[in-house]
Amino acid sequence: MQQQLKRGKIIRIISNLYTVELEDKTLDCHARGKFRKEKITPLVGDFCYVDEENHYILEIEPRKNVLERPTIANMDFALIVTSVKLPNLSLNLLDKTLSLMLINKIEPILCFTKLDLLNEEEQKQIDKIINYYKKCDYQVVKNTELDKIKRLLSGKQIVLTGQTGAGKSTLLNKLSPNLHLKTDEISLALGRGKHTTRHVELFKIEDFFIADTPGFSALEIKEIEKEAIKESFKEFNQYTCPFKNCFHDKEKECRIKEAVLKEEILLSRYQNYLDFINR
């Protein structure tokens, strides 16, 4: 008898049980023994083919990218949740995540949170920073712009990253009021982070899938080639330095350094760039 294979997406893995989202339902499956022989580990985010009747995953499609710890495959977007207060704005962490996602071929979206906690003066400073990233063609949203976020994410697989307390779970709950994810206060009471940090799951919200992560501990900028880091600071690429392979560091004549002095390039961007290439 011809097997009826259905294409689906792995949204959750609990020990050796894989939950696969099919067009019309979710199905708990086991993985075929051949994966172990071929040293393939099915991952959350994988597109797969299942034998619906026997609850088996038979094939895994080639991946377009993989992030590690927590491990997740095939992300289209990384929503980098960045609070401007509590915890304080960390442009170093933002720039690092931005570069790492670009290097992993995942399109970053900067999502700023807690703007309501700023006074007028702080608001002005943050606006300057936000406008800089926008000018450089990065996608930028505020966590209050729910419709805009939903429009951007439509049909995609998205990974949420950001510091603890940045507002990731709060944002997910706002995007999907019936999700009821634990936010800070509740998980603190339960002894936060003990069991949850490595677990990764894709939640379906409207017509997109999103994973709430505590960041990627395996993403280390110091292991990445200087060349790739330079490339990922994409607004630097519009300048041509006299020295052909200029790293905009100790070189004498450098258009990037000039642009920083003229405030065309944000000083923090340049400082973080130097920090990353000189690790």
Ligand SMILES: Nc1nc2c(ncn2[C@@H]2O[C@H](COP(=O)(O)OP(=O)(O)O)[C@@H](O)[C@H]2O)c(=O)[nH]1
């Ligand atoms: N004032 C303010 N508080 C926020 C905002 N977003 C989240 N919070 C609060 O920040 C705390 C941490 O949020 P949570 O979503 O748990 O952060 P997570 O660790 O990134 O998932 C909670 O007390 C939220 O209510 C915001 O935009 N403004």
Ligand SMILES: [Mg+2]
């Ligand atoms: Mg959370």
Ligand SMILES: [Zn+2]
């Ligand atoms: Zn240069």
